[in-house]
Amino acid sequence: MSEQAAALRVRPEVLARPSRGFWEDAFLRLIRNRAAVIGGIIVITLIFVAIFAPYIAPYTYYEQVLVDNNKVPAWMLWLFPSMKGYARISDRYLLGADYVGRDILSRIIYGTRISLTVAFIGPIISLIIGTIYGSISGYFGGRVDNIMMRAVDVLYAFPGLLFIILLMAFFRSTLARPAPGTFVYMVSQLDAKLGGMLFIFIGIGLTAWETMARLTRGQVLSVKEKEFIEAARAIGAGHLRIMFRHIFPNIIGPLVVAETLAIPSYIALEAFLSFIGLGVNPPTPSWGLMISEGAGVIRTYPNQAIFPALALAITMFAFNFLGDGLRDALDPRLRGTR
Amino acid sequence: MTRYIVRRFLWMLLVLFVVSLITFLLMHAVPGGPFDKEKAVPPEILANLNAKYHLDEPLPKQYLRYLWDVFIPHISRIPPGTSLTDDHLINIKIGEKLWLKWMNFGPSYSSRSRTVNDYFRQQFPISAQLGIMALLVAVLIGIPLGILAALKQNTIWDYLGMSIAIFGVSVPVIVLGPILIWIFGVTLKWLPPTGWGAKPPFILGFIPSKLGPEFFKYAIMPSIALGLGQSALIARLTRASLLQVLREDYIRTARAKGLPERAVIFVHALKNSMIPVVTVLGPMFAALVTGTFVTETIFGIPGMGRYFVISITNRDYPLIMGTILLYAVILVLANLMVDITYAFLDPRIRLTD
Numbered sequence: 001m002s003e004q005a006a007a008l009r010v011r012p013e014v015l016a017r018p019s020r021g022f023w024e025d026a027f028l029r030l031i032r033n034r035a036a037v038i039g040g041i042i043v044i045t046l047i048f049v050a051i052f053a054p055y056i057a058p059y060t061y062y063e064q065v066l067v068d069n070n071k072v073p074a075w076m077l078w079l080f081p082s083m084k085g086y087a088r089i090s091d092r093y094l095l096g097a098d099y100v101g102r103d104i105l106s107r108i109i110y111g112t113r114i115s116l117t118v119a120f121i122g123p124i125i126s127l128i129i130g131t132i133y134g135s136i137s138g139y140f141g142g143r144v145d146n147i148m149m150r151a152v153d154v155l156y157a158f159p160g161l162l163f164i165i166l167l168m169a170f171f172r173s174t175l176a177r178p179a180p181g182t183f184v185y186m187v188s189q190l191d192a193k194l195g196g197m198l199f200i201f202i203g204i205g206l207t208a209w210e211t212m213a214r215l216t217r218g219q220v221l222s223v224k225e226k227e228f229i230e231a232a233r234a235i236g237a238g239h240l241r242i243m244f245r246h247i248f249p250n251i252i253g254p255l256v257v258a259e260t261l262a263i264p265s266y267i268a269l270e271a272f273l274s275f276i277g278l279g280v281n282p283p284t285p286s287w288g289l290m291i292s293e294g295a296g297v298i299r300t301y302p303n304q305a306i307f308p309a310l311a312l313a314i315t316m317f318a319f320n321f322l323g324d325g326l327r328d329a330l331d332p333r334l335r336g337t338r
Numbered sequence: 339m340t341r342y343i344v345r346r347f348l349w350m351l352l353v354l355f356v357v358s359l360i361t362f363l364l365m366h367a368v369p370g371g372p373f374d375k376e377k378a379v380p381p382e383i384l385a386n387l388n389a390k391y392h393l394d395e396p397l398p399k400q401y402l403r404y405l406w407d408v409f410i411p412h413i414s415r416i417p418p419g420t421s422l423t424d425d426h427l428i429n430i431k432i433g434e435k436l437w438l439k440w441m442n443f444g445p446s447y448s449s450r451s452r453t454v455n456d457y458f459r460q461q462f463p464i465s466a467q468l469g470i471m472a473l474l475v476a477v478l479i480g481i482p483l484g485i486l487a488a489l490k491q492n493t494i495w496d497y498l499g500m501s502i503a504i505f506g507v508s509v510p511v512i513v514l515g516p517i518l519i520w521i522f523g524v525t526l527k528w529l530p531p532t533g534w535g536a537k538p539p540f541i542l543g544f545i546p547s548k549l550g551p552e553f554f555k556y557a558i559m560p561s562i563a564l565g566l567g568q569s570a571l572i573a574r575l576t577r578a579s580l581l582q583v584l585r586e587d588y589i590r591t592a593r594a595k596g597l598p599e600r601a602v603i604f605v606h607a608l609k610n611s612m613i614p615v616v617t618v619l620g621p622m623f624a625a626l627v628t629g630t631f632v633t634e635t636i637f638g639i640p641g642m643g644r645y646f647v648i649s650i651t652n653r654d655y656p657l658i659m660g661t662i663l664l665y666a667v668i669l670v671l672a673n674l675m676v677d678i679t680y681a682f683l684d685p686r687i688r689l690t691d
Contacts (some may be wrong), residue, residue, distance in 0.1 A: 035504075036502075082524065094467065107498055118455050120638065122399075131670055154352075154353050157357060157486070157666055157669055158351040158360075160625075161625075162662050163662075165631075166364055166365065167364070169368060169650040169651070170364055173368050224345055264507065264508060268510040271512055272510070272632060275632060275635075276632070276635070287613065289510060291512050291513070294516065295516045295519075298516050298519055298524065299524050299531070302516075303530045309513040309516055310513075312510070312512070316510070317505070320508050321504065324504065
């Protein structure tokens with residue numbers, strides 16, 4: 001046997017790799033992506049911080065020590081030399097105290113809860129509304145599809161940010177003083193318990209589902225003509241069964257990836273709403289609210305805006321890296337697209 | 339093409355109608371009225387105020403009155419600008435003491451001496467200037483960064499460029515704004531931390547009359563704060579699209595026939611890769627022009643966004659309606675422009691549907 005033939009002969013011991021499933025493969029690709037791993041570690045840390053906030057934070061988020069207002073620790077003067085001369089020093093507060101003497105570090109730590117709740121609930125809401133709407137539209141097609149998608153088109157023409165501001169103003173003032181015992185009263189109680197977040201969720205749900213609906217519709221359209229759907233129909237499966245048992249598992253991947261990539265925008269939306277005063281109710285510590293309060297005194301006490309801003313930026317970084325990594329892992333062809 | 343534009347135009351009218359209706363209903367569903375003050379207004383005065391602005395009429399009548407004022411052109415003998423309830427955005431003199439007037443958005447309830455059209459003339463141009471500058475920042479940073487990353491795929495340039503892009507996406511205006519102000523406005527004192535360098539009147543309605551260093555000194559920080567996140571999106575999109583185009587057969591053909599690499603990229607690849615980028619530019623322009631609230635608040639810019647937020651708390655109905663309609667028009671027009679641009683970029687796309 002010549003050397004060439006020997007080289008060409010199939011060598012099973014080289015070709016055979018341990019067979020891996022799709023998810024295992026995706027997971028391996030994910031953990032090989034260094035940025036995604038760092039993002040994931042940060043996200044997990046943030047989840048821990050959010051859960052154990054009362055044990056980590058040195059003070060509560062609402063405790064006001066008015067005599068300590070705007071005090072900064074000594075090391076802050078080294079970071080922000082412009083504060084020398086007027087800033088009062090107190091090393092009780094690691095990142096300083098705000099205008100009513102609340103510990104900024106504790107408020108940042110508690111603020112993690114708000115941002116993370118939005119990061120997890122926001123996608124779920126828009127995913128549920130969007131997939132149901134989109135799959136009905138895509139599955140039944142024809143006139144139903146036409147009407148449903150035209151409605152989405154009209155909603156797309158709404159300036160989103162303006163619409164959400166109007167909606168928030170509507171919710172906030174409708175619930176200002178409800179009569180006890182009514183449904184509205186119950187809703188407002190629930191909202192108060194959530195620190196004003198209920199309406200942020202509703203706002204996100206009402207504005208973010210349209211993109212999901214379009215994506216779902218497209219996915220359903222591409223799957224519903226496949227042979228296995230026809231086979232399912234042939235053996236007498238009903239619409240619901242086909243939708244949930246056969247179509248849904250095949251389209252959920254891209255939808256989840258799209259939602260993961262949208263998480264930073266939900267976090268930013270909450271921060272934005274709190275910034276303009278339509279988000280969480282004080283004293284619930286939202287980073288957006290803290291940045292808004294700090295931005296007013298940025299010339300004198302930059303620490304009050306900069307640290308919550310950094311917390312927000314780091315969280316968005318982490319989710320962006322993780323989302324990118326997830327997308328690349330689940331669909332390597334899409335690397336770098338968005 | 340003409341039929342397409344006509345159809346799109348009719349669709350646009352329908353959209354604007356629905357947008358105005360939903361806004362109108364939502365706005366009137368909010369409890370409280372424009373004249374509710376801390377100190378209660380005597381009921382007789384309140385009744386008079388409501389009667390003056392027709393707020394005592396049934397809602398459908400109020401809505402039709404609004405549509406009539408805004409959408410239907412009028413011919414009138416009264417010279418324009420004589421009263422607050424008769425201020426039209428478009429006035430054309432068509433004869434001796436005869437004017438064609440169109441688009442009366444009504445008086446502002448919260449400001450006694452201004453109409454909604456005054457806000458459109460004085461505040462909106464500032465938001466538009468900021469939005470356009472931010473879009474320029476987004477395009478001028480985003481596209482070159484995307485091209486660089488795509489041409490040097492999987493090298494340090496690619497990773498560096500895409501890291502910058504992720505950085506840009508992750509830093510919203512409310513983070514970048516205060517940080518920029520603190521670094522360049524407060525610490526280094528290079529740029530004025532707040533304010534805007536252009537005042538009305540504006541050339542053609544939105545161009546500042548003095549486009550000098552004074553204007554840019556004020557505009558540079560807010561434009562970067564607003565545009566950087568968008569530039570990151572454009573960079574990623576440009577990179578992905580260009581990578582895809584570079585694998586096409588016609589690029590191989592162009593290379594095979596011996597064209598210099600520069601010509602292949604800049605003449606053949608780039609033009610085709612711009613389609614997805616142009617697609618996002620339309621909504622992005624609208625989002626930048628409408629999304630300037632935070633930037634305007636942080637940088638103390640007297641643009642439209644701040645007044646919109648205030649108008650909602652004041653229940654200033656005409657100003658709320660006017661702002662939403664104005665931005666809806668911009669959004670719809672921007673999308674129409676995008677669709678028309680497609681046909682120029684890619685002759686395979688025909689505007690028939």
